[in-house]
Amino acid sequence: ESLYKINGWGAPYFSVNSTGNISVHPHGLNTLPHQEIDLMKVVKKVSEPKSTGGLGLPLPLIVRLPDVLKNRLESLQYAFDSAIKSQGYDSHYQGVYPVKCNQDRFIVEDVVEFGSAYRFGLEAGSKPELLLAMSCLCKGSPDALLICNGYKDAEYISLALVARKLHLNTVIVLEQEEELDLVIDISRKLDVRPVIGMRAKLRTKHAGHFGATSGEKGKFGLTTMQILRVAKKLEKARMLDCLQLLHFHIGSQIPTTELLADGVSEATQIYCELVRLGAGMKVIDVGGGLGIDYDGSHSANSDNSVGYGLEEYASMVVQAIRFACDRKLVKHPVICSESGRALVSHHSILIFEAVSATAAEAPSVSSLGLDLEYFVEGLTDEARADYHNLTTAATQRDFDTCLVHANQLKNHCVEEFKEGNLDLEHLAAVDGLCEILAKAMGAFDSVRTYHVNLSVFTSIPDFWGIGQQFPIVPIHKLDQRPGVKGVLSDLTCDSDGKVDKFISGESSLPLHELEGKGGSVNGVSGGGGYYLGMFLGGAYQEALGGLHNLFGGPSVVRVSQSDGPHSFAVTRAVPGLSCAEVLRVMQHEPEFMFETLKHRVEECGHGGSSEDEQDVEEEDEMARVTLVSGLARSFHNMPYLA
Ligand code: PLP
Numbered sequence: 110e111s112l113y114k115i116n117g118w119g120a121p122y123f124s125v126n127s128t129g130n131i132s133v134h135p136h137g138l139n140t141l142p143h144q145e146i147d148l149m150k151v152v153k154k155v156s157e158p159k160s161t162g163g164l165g166l167p168l169p170l171i172v173r174l175p176d177v178l179k180n181r182l183e184s185l186q187y188a189f190d191s192a193i194k195s196q197g198y199d200s201h202y203q204g205v206y207p208v209k210c211n212q213d214r215f216i217v218e219d220v221v222e223f224g225s226a227y228r229f230g231l232e233a234g235s236k237p238e239l240l241l242a243m244s245c246l247c248k249g250s251p252d253a254l255l256i257c258n259g260y261k262d263a264e265y266i267s268l269a270l271v272a273r274k275l276h277l278n279t280v281i282v283l284e285q286e287e288e289l290d291l292v293i294d295i296s297r298k299l300d301v302r303p304v305i306g307m308r309a310k311l312r313t314k315h316a317g318h319f320g321a322t323s324g325e326k327g328k329f330g331l332t333t334m335q336i337l338r339v340a341k342k343l344e345k346a347r348m349l350d351c352l353q354l355l356h357f358h359i360g361s362q363i364p365t366t367e368l369l370a371d372g373v374s375e376a377t378q379i380y381c382e383l384v385r386l387g388a389g390m391k392v393i394d395v396g397g398g399l400g401i402d403y404d405g406s407h408s409a410n411s412d413n414s415v416g417y418g419l420e421e422y423a424s425m426v427v428q429a430i431r432f433a434c435d436r437k438l439v440k441h442p443v444i445c446s447e448s449g450r451a452l453v454s455h456h457s458i459l460i461f462e463a464v465s466a467t468a469a470e471a472p473s474v475s476s477l478g479l480d481l482e483y484f485v486e487g488l489t490d491e492a493r494a495d496y497h498n499l500t501t502a503a504t505q506r507d508f509d510t511c512l513v514h515a516n517q518l519k520n521h522c523v524e525e526f527k528e529g530n531l532d533l534e535h536l537a538a539v540d541g542l543c544e545i546l547a548k549a550m551g552a553f554d555s556v557r558t559y560h561v562n563l564s565v566f567t568s569i570p571d572f573w574g575i576g577q578q579f580p581i582v583p584i585h586k587l588d589q590r591p592g593v594k595g596v597l598s599d600l601t602c603d604s605d606g607k608v609d610k611f612i613s614g615e616s617s618l619p620l621h622e623l624e625g626k627g628g629s630v631n632g633v634s635g636g637g638g639y640y641l642g643m644f645l646g647g648a649y650q651e652a653l654g655g656l657h658n659l660f661g662g663p664s665v666v667r668v669s670q671s672d673g674p675h676s677f678a679v680t681r682a683v684p685g686l687s688c689a690e691v692l693r694v695m696q697h698e699p700e701f702m703f704e705t706l707k708h709r710v711e712e713c714g715h716g717g718s719s720e721d722e723q724d725v726e727e728e729d730e731m732a733r734v735t736l737v738s739g740l741a742r743s744f745h746n747m748p749y750l751a
Pocket of ligand 1 (some may be wrong): 207211258358360361362396397398399447448449450451648
């Protein structure tokens with residue numbers, strides 16, 4: 110557990126149970142022992158064939174845990190409720206979930222359902238996001254906010270105003286000054302009184318990777334001059350009462366509560382000024398940015414962590430708003446936050462299998478199958494001299510000199526090979542000799558490559574794109590000390606498709622030997638049956654993930670805690686995209702492709718070997734049928750290894 114810092118990043122949802130498997134505590138601290146879910150049992154249930162009682166879904170697999178999502182939402186609400194109560198704050202907290210974090214239908218529906226008692230709402234940043242937020246919120250609390258952020262054209266604004274007509278508590282947040290004219294015009298045409306918010310461009314700057322949106326040069330929001338112009342224009346249009354919300358977002362993963370307090374205080378001053386100018390202000394929306402402790406260090410100095418938890422975050426927000434409002438004698442506003450990462454990261458686990466691993470050891474001299482005389486004869490004069498110097502140094506046990514000559518030998522041989530003067534067998538023998546020598550001197554690179562049935566580009570795009578690290582851990586065998594160090598290499602034909610940086614700060618991960626189906630063949634261990642989990646990846650990864658090499662998304666299951674004979678129930682199971690489906694995304698037409706290939710099968714003919722003409726025809730027909738049905742299967746299979 111401590112090797113992978115599970116307690117640090119995983120508490121209170123993940124731990125290691127007595128059988129060495131990862132256990133999920135779906136209700137966090139309130140989970141009773143019989144409610145814990147053994148993740149390996151979920152993998153078994155989902156991946157085993159239907160004939161043996163499983164669901165027959167292929168890996169990789171996303172396991173969604175709605176109970177964890179509910180617990181996160183309630184913990185966030187509780188943190189704000191407690192801070193509000195203990196600080197005597199005179200209004201309430203009402204969060205929204207920014208759907209861009211993960212637009213999956215069931216996640217958004219769950220947030221609306223779990224949040225309806227708390228007036229929890231949604232935030233949209235585009236027209237399709239607004240459409241999904243509108244339809245989901247029809248089942249939510251009537252007071253839940255529907256915050257419309259992002260760049261807006263006339264159609265977006267019309268849609269947001271229609272949402273108001275439908276009695277959804279919609280706020281159009283101006284990101285650009287020009288949007289105001291559209292809002293005034295269209296609301297008059299549609300005869301709807303809009304509720305307007307403004308996104309302020311704060312001076313407070315978050316210096317980390319996620320802070321590019323903040324500061325005076327940030328991409329989004331209105332400057333103080335623009336804020337004033339908007340207020341004046343609304344006053345002139347007799348719509349200043351419509352301006353009710355002030356929003357800001359200083360970036361994701363805000364590292365410290367000090368920076369947070371800075372931003373919230375600056376924004377609250379603007380809020381108070383707008384009250385003074387006569388706007389109908391009611392809500393301060395502190396945006397997203399509530400951070401996640403990906404590496405378990407709980408440290409603001411780490412790029413993968415933050416130095417606070419939910420309680421400290423909520424407490425700081427409430428305190429900063431209260432302090433600024435009290436000084437200006439302004440009524441305490443409703444506090445809204447757009448926490449996305451903090452809400453959905455924990456509830457989703459990506460599980461994948463290691464299918465093979467590279468050699469654990471350098472080859473032995475005997476495995477090289479070397480005919481020494483033939484080998485030495487085949488070398489050039491220079492290389493032969495290197496070889497003799499190498500063997501002399503070896504007899505004198507002078508390993509440093511050995512290594513120097515070995516490197517020279519290798520370099521000479523590579524040059525000769527490139528020139529076409531050395532054959533492949535000689536080059537391979539030299540490589541083998543150098544590896545044996547390096548091993549003897551302890552310089553052999555003992556980090557092994559584990560090939561995993563996964564696409565980094567599809568499932569962990571933030572690792573590839575911005576170097577973000579997620580906790581990756583074997584989900585079983587944790588009662589055995591891992592004896593190997595490895596990096597993970599995915600299935601794509603791309604050298605970036607690997608994970609070689611881990612939350613420990615190391616460039617390899619402690620792993621267990623593979624002992625699955627394949628055994629060890631030519632120094633490569635067969636995999637099967639070694640499962641790893643990537644945790645805390647519920648936010649952003651799925652929507653950002655691409656189709657590089659046409660690997661589609663993983664299978665997805667929804668797993669709820671259940672009081673039945675097993676501690677869990679799989680309430681939804683969806684396989685990932687088939688080859689035909691991913692091809693369709695790229696405008697190919699699988700049905701047409703299949704017909705083309707089928708036609709080619711007919712054309713080719715497969716003449717049997719029999720003497721009898723009728724037998725030949727039958728064999729030919731059989732061969733065609735086999736080929737065509739194989740092709741049909743290929744279209745329906747998943748792109749990942751079966
Ligand atoms: N609100 C806005 C305007 C954002 O741009 C973002 C993300 O960058 C969020 C909310 C969600 O942020 P987080 O996931 O860090 O809570």
